[in-house]
Amino acid sequence: MIGSEYKNILFDFLTQSRFKVWRHLVFVSALIPIALSQAFFVLGSAEGITIRTIYLYGLGVAAAMVVFSYFNIFFLTPRLLIKGRYVDYVLLFFLSVYGFVTMKYFVESHIMGVERAVTGIALLDWLSNSTLYGICIASSSATLLFREWIKDSRQIDSLENSQLKNDIEEFKNRINPQLLYSTLSSASVKAKSNPQQTSEILFKLSELLRYQLYDCARERVLLESEIKFIENNLTLRQENSLFRFGYSISAEGDTSLFVAPAVFMPLIDIVLNQKPSHLSIAFKVDARLRLVCTASGTNLRDCNLLKIKQRLQLLNREFELVKTDESITLVLC
Incomplete structure (x- = not known):
């Protein structure tokens, strides 16, 4: 009984419009520690960089992730992914992620005052960062896809019920x-x-x-x-x-x-x-x-x-x- 209540609460939180603001707050709150941890990991050991600079950089990365995430939520997913334009969605999504990670690398190089050489290790680091941020940004459309799936399931059930009723009436008539x-x-x-x-x-x-x-x-x-x-x-x-x-x-x-x-x-x-x-x-x-x-x-x-x-x-x-x-x-x- 308790488990069923928790399932209903989670379902309502993910699908009901009255929880829309809370869903966005939870999502943004999850992005901030990810961005800050990345900032401390990259800049924490660098010389001459203050804690304040690291925090500002981390919050800037979080803000950029929020922008790209909402670009995915309000443009890419409803206009491409849900409408079945999968190739267009994948291309634009990865172009956005790779562009974001590349911009992040340039900003990091500017803050540290060094010029990064293009090596195999740097390329692997760039790909791993792209994968991490890609997963974070892609997860932003999960609730939208879940709600769309619920909507389609209900519509299919409704059509099947209507079909059954019409078949019965047709048979009787x-x-x-x-x-x-x-x-x-x-x-x-x-x-x-x-x-x-x-x-x-x-x-x-x-x-x-x-x-x-x-x-x-x-x-x-x-x-x-x-x-x-x-x-x-x-x-x-x-x-x-x-x-x-x-x-x-x-x-x-x-x-x-x-x-x-x-x-x-x-x-x-x-x-x-x-x-x-x-x-x-x-x-x-x-x-x-x-x-x-x-x-x-x-x-x-x-x-x-x-x-x-x-x-x-x-x-x-x-x-x-x-x-x-x-x-x-x-x-x-």
Whole structure:
């Protein structure tokens, strides 16, 4: 229990915005002793250099480390590392570190009043210092990367939950039991009085069920099959709906392209729920696929399209959705 509380405190300290100032204070406080220890190590044994000079030099190194660290936090990490520009990040990061260490060597030489020769030992010392300061500066972006990882994990979990819920709803809505029952009841009533119409109704019902049971299980279907599914669905609804409505479907362009199954029906369902007197459905295919649903006798301005947007986002489709009083336009890019 106590261990869990400490974990929560550490997690909150690293991620919560209310601890932002404290995180920066802890980070800066950690850099100061590192810089001072380096200053005493390099200048402590040199002759003629006062303690005050060493402290001033150490604080200057600490200030430079803070500047480079915040350059890493606020520029390099968010603009390059998080956006996946890893090569650019590594190049700029190491150029900054090497530039900082080189500048530090020149300042040390000036303070000690000596000119350092470029030897193998000096080069190794330069590389070891670059590694040390590189680790210190790179650690400045750890909390930022941790928060980004938490954010991405939560977003993935949210999308997975939404995907699961949408899959369940889609599975439940593939076969409308009310429509099936109403259609069979209507067919049985008309079987003797109008056998030709009964045969047509049952044929459309069989096509509808075949599409929902088999084609909806595929990742992609032909647009012309999707249009036929919409037509059969509307015909059966027209026969069994509690309110009377008319409809028309038109298609312009090449309908042999592939789309996700039942991708348009949820939008048409939303329009039908407004009980229009007439529904006009127009498909247009050029560089993009456009669906325009125009309804007469109702107002579509108050239609909630949130689920439509979520489903299209889950399908990883770029889309435009425009709503007016009389129509809803869906454009798939």
